[in-house]
Amino acid sequence: DEAAAAELGRFIHKEDFAAMRVVGQFNLGFIIARLGADLFIVDQHASDEKYNYEELQRTMKIDPQRLIRPLQLDLTAHEELLASEHLDILKKNGFDVSIDPTAPPTQRTKLLSVPHSGGGEPFGKKDFEELLHKLGEDTGETVRCSRVSALIASKACRKSVMIGKALDAGQMRRILLHMGMMDQPWNCPHGRPTMRHLVDL
Incomplete structure (x- = not known):
């Protein structure tokens, strides 16, 4: 998984997420996105969880x-x-x-x-x-x-979009934009990859 994250880091830059186009949702758990001639599959829960985790790490004060x-x-x-x-x-x-x-x-x-x-x-x-x-x-x-x-x-896990939830285009777009705001967008807090490169069209 670390090797896959490193490969993605060389292949795509965080500012590229804003240029991605949402193709659709697959199996109520994954966002299919296109950047130029490349198709990517994004885990909707893992990516939203990582965004929430980084936000909470920055802002949450423990009682x-x-x-x-x-x-x-x-x-x-x-x-x-x-x-x-x-x-x-x-x-x-x-x-x-x-x-x-x-x-x-x-x-x-x-x-x-x-x-x-x-x-x-x-x-x-x-x-x-x-x-x-x-x-x-x-x-x-x-x-x-x-x-x-x-x-x-x-x-972060409990407040994130879950697998099995249908998302509209705006919700999927927001998840992609959030990925470009993260320090480390390639893996969720548990180490699961947030996205994979699917194919060159």
């Missing part, structure tokens, strides 16, 4: 769940600095922390709340540490710990 008592974190000095520099991203992921600059180094940070798990396994220290590790590698606004990303993927 925090307050801990009964603050949890002392044993962080390195570097991790404490990361936490203090990215309080907004931590909060967006559902983690609230307090930082006491008068406390001894490595003992300055306490966890006040964790992401609301929605009835699943509670979030904890390991999830927070994973997020800090990712922040050390990437300071982008969409940095998420893996379990928060999984929650977002589940939400």
